[in-house]
């Protein structure tokens with residue numbers, strides 16, 4: 543999942559403490575890992591924008607196609623009616639590219655709603671609002687700055703029907719137990735009949751998935767290595783970036799893409815802010831990120847522990863990606 547950005551010194555301090563804790567935990571285990579949610583500093587954000595435009599990275603394009611071509615189908619599946627007010631709550635402000643397609647269709651159909659993008663970054667919300675005000679001046683935007691669940695808890699007090707958007711396969715960066723807890727917490731903050739529109743990447747052959755995480759221009763490699771650079775600068779570590787190689791793997795049988803950085807030599811890395819040294823053997827792999835791909839069975843297993851059921855599944859023309867409409871029971 544993408545890290546929520548900092549907004550104040552206090553939050554910054556607690557974020558650094560969290561960063562230190564998670565880096566130490568990840569590097570201390572028998573199988574090393576690092577937390578992908580910290581990929582998204584300024585450079586990481588810019589690299590992710592580049593990734594979204596890569597020819598190999600079909601994920602963003604596929605979901606965008608669904609919103610461009612099938613916004614009416616989405617609206618129908620969400621069982622929205624022009625004269626019943628609802629709240630459209632998006633978790634993560636993003637650049638709004640996909641959501642704009644849906645907002646345009648809702649605006650055209652004279653639906654009665656407020657669009658509520660939720661993000662910890664006021665800056666991201668302000669940018670999105672300025673852009674939407676220009677392009678969709680009739681749409682009412684109510685920015686919600688803060689933690690996802692705190693915002694949802696405060697909104698739960700009113701009885702208005704709600705549609706939550708959680709797009710971009712962001713759920714795929716969570717292990718299944720974390721995804722289950724996350725979706726469970728969403729359902730706890732909704733009322734019966736409310737909807738969650740969940741964007742997930744679908745299980746497909748390695749010949750399609752693997753290049754998306756191993757692009758020919760090396761942008762994804764740089765995206766992963768940037769976390770080592772971030773640890774160097776923020777935690778005063780001495781990672782020699784040139785001695786780590788990006789190695790993605792994908793197993794179609796479990797549907798999980800895994801990105802590793804492999805140490806090309808036996809070495810010690812010292813992290814001053816943790817006052818700790820970590821040993822890497824030659825060839826040792828560090829798990830950087832998982833990108834889970836879904837199907838109905840996997841999603842159903844997760845949802846069985848929550849109050850959501852699958853109502854509709856909408857895919858792009860190649861069936862690479864799905865936006866699931868889930869209904870709170």
Ligand code: AVI
Pocket residue numbers: 544593601710711712714715754755762765831832833
């Ligand atoms: C944000 N997330 C859904 C991306 C993904 O596909 O897992 C992050 C990413 N990592 C490498 N490329 C893109």
